[in-house]
Amino acid sequence: MTPILPRRQSTHEPDDAVGLMLACHTRIRSFGSLAARIALDTSPSDEEVAEAAAALHRYFSVALPLHVADEDLSLRPRLERFGAPAEVREALSRMSMQHLDIDQVLAEALPLWLALSRGEASRAQRSKDLVSLGRSLGEHFDGHLDLEERVIFPVVRTLLPADEEEALAGEIRRRRSV
Numbered sequence: 001m002t003p004i005l006p007r008r009q010s011t012h013e014p015d016d017a018v019g020l021m022l023a024c025h026t027r028i029r030s031f032g033s034l035a036a037r038i039a040l041d042t043s044p045s046d047e048e049v050a051e052a053a054a055a056l057h058r059y060f061s062v063a064l065p066l067h068v069a070d071e072d073l074s075l076r077p078r079l080e081r082f083g084a085p086a087e088v089r090e091a092l093s094r095m096s097m098q099h100l101d102i103d104q105v106l107a108e109a110l111p112l113w114l115a116l117s118r119g120e121a122s123r124a125q126r127s128k129d130l131v132s133l134g135r136s137l138g139e140h141f142d143g144h145l146d147l148e149e150r151v152i153f154p155v156v157r158t159l160l161p162a163d164e165e166e167a168l169a170g171e172i173r174r175r176r177s178v
């Protein structure tokens, strides 16, 4: 049987700001598909489901908020300060609103994953919620990551002076080091 937990990614992290944020997107996609898998795939054992639910809870409650802070607090103000055109400003404001929408889905999903990870609920009991939350998360992230990768990330290098791009990468790294 294929292991349910996502494979650990290479420890070799990119060191530029966009590379660091894209590496987060790879992890978001990987945990997003895990959320769909624990809802739909009936082959994993209860222990595997509990382990996967714990990993989902950890990733989406600890790591994802750091990425959201990278974008809302470090990336967005810099692009606005350095003359982002109207289309990019509009995308940045949509991005921050989508972060709030994703938070709302997670406010329901996190307690459910926690309960599954502790054996306080079974997948069979909560399968309807798992399926709809997994689907909702996938739909939110599909549009969200696409917007950032298509409209926002490509202008980082063209708009920001080199020292600002380095400062952005520095802030992203520091968030993970505390």
Ligand SMILES: [Fe+2]
Pocket: 067, 068, 071, 095, 099, 144, 148
């Ligand atoms: Fe985002």
Ligand SMILES: [Fe+2]
Pocket: 021, 025, 067, 071, 145, 148
């Ligand atoms: Fe992002």
